Amino acid sequence: xxxxxxxxxxxxxxxxxVALGALILGITAGALGTFAVLREQxxxxxxxxxxxxxxxxxxxxxxxxxxPLTLLIGAGIAGWIGTICVKVITQTTRVNKDAALGLxxxxxxxxxxxxxxxxxxxxxxxxxxxxxxxxxxxxxxxKEDVTMMIFLSSIVLFILTLFWKEFKLLTFDTDFFKSLGLxxxxxxxxxxxxxxxxxxLGLQTVGVVLMSAMLxxxxxxxxxxxxxxxxxxxxxxxxxxxxxxxxxxxxSIIPHMPTGxxxxxxxxxxxxxxxxxxxxxxxxxxxxxxxxxxxxxxxxSILENLLIISESHSDPLHPHSMALLxxxxxxxxxxxxxxxxxxxxxxKYPDQLLSLTPLGLEKAKQLARELQNEGGKN
Amino acid sequence: xxxxIEIMILASLVAVTCALPGVFLVLxRIxxxxxxxxxxxxxxxxxxxxxxxxxxxxxLVLGATITGVLTVTVTELLIRTQKVKKDTAxxxxxxFLFSIGVILLNKxxxxxxxxxxxxxxxEIGFAPFNRMIIGGVDLGPVGTWLMSxxxxxxxxxxxxxxxxxxxxxxxxxxxxxxxxxxxxxxYALMSLVSVTAVGAFENVGSILVVALIIAPAATAYLLxxxxxxxxxxSAIIGVxxxxxxxxxxxxxxxxxxxxxATMCGVxxxxxxxxxxxxGWLARQFFRRFSKWDFAKDILTVHLLQAExxxxxxxxxxxxxxxxxxxxxxxxxxEVIGRCLQDGTVLQEGDKLILTNYGREKAKIxxxxx
Numbered sequence: 001x002x003x004x005x006x007x008x009x010x011x012x013x014x015x016x017x018v019a020l021g022a023l024i025l026g027i028t029a030g031a032l033g034t035f036a037v038l039r040e041q042x043x044x045x046x047x048x049x050x051x052x053x054x055x056x057x058x059x060x061x062x063x064x065x066x067x068p069l070t071l072l073i074g075a076g077i078a079g080w081i082g083t084i085c086v087k088v089i090t091q092t093t094r095v096n097k098d099a100a101l102g103l104x105x106x107x108x109x110x111x112x113x114x115x116x117x118x119x120x121x122x123x124x125x126x127x128x129x130x131x132x133x134x135x136x137x138x139x140x141x142x143k144e145d146v147t148m149m150i151f152l153s154s155i156v157l158f159i160l161t162l163f164w165k166e167f168k169l170l171t172f173d174t175d176f177f178k179s180l181g182l183x184x185x186x187x188x189x190x191x192x193x194x195x196x197x198x199x200x201l202g203l204q205t206v207g208v209v210l211m212s213a214m215l216x217x218x219x220x221x222x223x224x225x226x227x228x229x230x231x232x233x234x235x236x237x238x239x240x241x242x243x244x245x246x247x248x249x250x251x252s253i254i255p256h257m258p259t260g261x262x263x264x265x266x267x268x269x270x271x272x273x274x275x276x277x278x279x280x281x282x283x284x285x286x287x288x289x290x291x292x293x294x295x296x297x298x299x300x301s302i303l304e305n306l307l308i309i310s311e312s313h314s315d316p317l318h319p320h321s322m323a324l325l326x327x328x329x330x331x332x333x334x335x336x337x338x339x340x341x342x343x344x345x346x347x348k349y350p351d352q353l354l355s356l357t358p359l360g361l362e363k364a365k366q367l368a369r370e371l372q373n374e375g376g377k378n
Numbered sequence: 379x380x381x382x383i384e385i386m387i388l389a390s391l392v393a394v395t396c397a398l399p400g401v402f403l404v405l406x407r408i409x410x411x412x413x414x415x416x417x418x419x420x421x422x423x424x425x426x427x428x429x430x431x432x433x434x435x436x437x438l439v440l441g442a443t444i445t446g447v448l449t450v451t452v453t454e455l456l457i458r459t460q461k462v463k464k465d466t467a468x469x470x471x472x473x474f475l476f477s478i479g480v481i482l483l484n485k486x487x488x489x490x491x492x493x494x495x496x497x498x499x500x501e502i503g504f505a506p507f508n509r510m511i512i513g514g515v516d517l518g519p520v521g522t523w524l525m526s527x528x529x530x531x532x533x534x535x536x537x538x539x540x541x542x543x544x545x546x547x548x549x550x551x552x553x554x555x556x557x558x559x560x561x562x563x564x565y566a567l568m569s570l571v572s573v574t575a576v577g578a579f580e581n582v583g584s585i586l587v588v589a590l591i592i593a594p595a596a597t598a599y600l601l602x603x604x605x606x607x608x609x610x611x612s613a614i615i616g617v618x619x620x621x622x623x624x625x626x627x628x629x630x631x632x633x634x635x636x637x638x639a640t641m642c643g644v645x646x647x648x649x650x651x652x653x654x655x656x657g658w659l660a661r662q663f664f665r666r667f668s669k670w671d672f673a674k675d676i677l678t679v680h681l682l683q684a685e686x687x688x689x690x691x692x693x694x695x696x697x698x699x700x701x702x703x704x705x706x707x708x709x710x711x712e713v714i715g716r717c718l719q720d721g722t723v724l725q726e727g728d729k730l731i732l733t734n735y736g737r738e739k740a741k742i743x744x745x746x747x
Contacts, residue, residue, distance in 0.1 A: 040466075041465070042463070042465040043410060046413075093600060094656065095600070096404075096407045099596045099599075103596055103643070103646060105585075105588065106587075106642075107640065109639070110585075110586050110636040110637070110638070110639020111636065111639065111640045113498065113586075113635070113639075114626075114627070114630065114632040114633055114637050114640055117631075118630055118631070118632050134498060135480065210477060213470070217470060217473075223461075223462070256484045257485070258480060258484055260480075261480040262477070264473050265477050265478060268470065268477070271470055275459070
């Protein structure tokens with residue numbers, strides 16, 4: 001199946017362009033998304049991407065030019081103004097960040113829709129094709145679009161590598177960053193500008209409505225696999241690129257398939273897999289750990305209780321009834337008893353009787369000592 | 379009734395219905411949950427539509443509401459795993475559900491009246507075409523009746539649980555301690571937002587609902603410190619945005635829902651600038667006044683200290699003030715001028731003397747610290 005897919009792309013020039021555009025978008029958005037997620041600005045991306053819509057519309061309305069460069073410059077300016085609005089509202093009023101983001105996102109988007117409906121009714125518009133900025137349409141990517149994407153993305157990635165150390169510090173320890181005398185605001189603005197650029201890059205392919213997922217999801221998935229920033233950025237770029245290319249091609253091949261939503265679904269599946277299965281951090285491993293710990297504590301408590309009972313008897317290895325253990329609060333007896341028997345710590349007699357083995361007695365005493373030491377420490 | 383009046387009534391209903399729960403979202407700092415819910419309900423609407431094949435079925439409302447609450451639950455579970463931060467969790471869950479909804483819609487429902495444009499724009503302009511006719515009597519647009527029902531539900535809920543909502547919003551720990559079950563209340567509120575979003579969906583689409591929920595409440599928040607006043611104000615602001623939005627759309631021949639959202643933004647901006655206490659102008663004013671007040675206090679307190687500690691009056695010379703306070707010349711002259719005007723200080727040659735009134739004031743400001 002993969003081969004079919006490969007030949008389909010290899011033999012089709014349009015699809016190659018689409019795939020290349022998606023690849024660039026995925027890499028750039030994945031890399032910048034890492035910083036957005038780590039700096040807890042995931043939703044700022046959502047607000048910015050919605051805020052770009054009026055920029056696209058106004059750029060067209062004012063210049064009557066639908067070349068990608070004009071529209072994307074408009075988008076960039078509008079995205080920027082949106083970001084500033086969020087900052088001003090949160091810093092100068094008591095309206096909190098959440099509300100400020102929601103306000104900017106929806107109001108700018110609403111204004112964008114107003115402009116787009118006006119544009120669509122213009123006699124000169126000849127189907128300006130601004131709709132594709134809503135949900136994205138990778139199939140409409142042209143060679144010149146992709147050329148521009150390559151250009152923009154190289155600048156973004158170059159700046160990112162150039163100031164790698166500064167951005168890293170800014171992300172993880174803002175106070176230290178300031179104490180070194182580095183200009184916080186300049187780098188903060190620069191990083192936000194890079195994020196805005198990454199968003200602009202995806203407007204045509206993914207669309208304003210779901211562009212935030214393109215930033216957030218690869219980074220969130222990559223975060224599960226690593227604790228290192230460098231690895232996370234690369235992984236996030238790769239995951240972003242893979243999902244983006246797959247989504248763009250799927251939507252180009254299958255009719256009535258908007259690109260943005262398809263890419264988002266691929267990205268979400270990647271996130272779900274990462275959340276559950278990533279080594280160390282994955283939820284499945286968490287559950288296994290909890291299950292194992294619980295079993296261990298339960299077994300230990302059975303041994304402990306048997307030791308306590310045996311101390312009241314001249315022969316420490318004398319069998320006692322299981323009912324007694326139950327009254328002492330040992331949980332999940334039957335499940336753990338078999339394990340303990342297999343390990344050679346206890347022995348089972350008829351009539352629901354249990355006793356410690358010599359090995360079990362040693363183990364129980366050792367556990368008791370450990371417990372006491374820990375109690376002493378506290 | 380003419381269609382334009384019917385549309386304005388419906389728009390106002392939608393605005394008020396959205397604004398009321400919005401107040402609690404803004405105060406509880408969970409505004410973006412409305413964004414998540416309003417997107418996610420699309421999936422619920424589409425899935426239930428495929429099952430019942432009827433756009434006006436009440437099951438549609440039920441299914442969508444459940445999806446909304448489910449979105450909130452999943453998001454909160456995801457936050458609780460601590461694998462991702464809160465903002466990321468919100469940004470992951472709803473785009474996924476929304477995308478599935480959009481894909482299903484595009485793939486299988488391209489023939490029906492629900493389409494991608496409707497998701498984003500809403501179709502409030504078409505509302506008057508869909509009449510509610512019972513026994514041959516025309517009772518107005520169906521949408522108006524649906525929205526009235528949702529509004530009634532919201533008002534009832536907020537009235538009944540006003541005290542509980544107020545306490546849980548401002549002091550959730552106390553609410554929990556008193557046994558008010560803030561979690562239950564939270565989910566009740568989320569259900570309310572879901573029902574509201576579903577009701578508004580057909581009229582204004584799934585993104586602009588967010589403007590109608592958040593903006594009026596955020597605007598009202600800049601105008602008052604009382605919850606009850608904030609609820610009423612946000613409803614009024616919502617109606618103002620709805621009606622002015624309708625006229626804006628009429629003039630520009632543009633989308634009505636988008637214009638309503640735009641007007642929400644315009645009203646917020648105006649209030650942001652001109653609000654009496656929290657507005658930008660008021661704060662600039664206040665800052666300027668407080669600067670002079672502070673400087674006048676400093677001067678009188680300094681003179682008081684000089685009277686008590688130095689018999690030789692050198693500390694009371696005008697030129698000394700610039701050195702001692704590190705003020706520049708113009709500023710010092712301005713401060714002294716204001717003090718003379720207030721009658722707290724008298725000038726004799728180049729010496730400043732506190733009046734009795736000034737001495738009392740200086741003592742008070744000194745004690746205030």
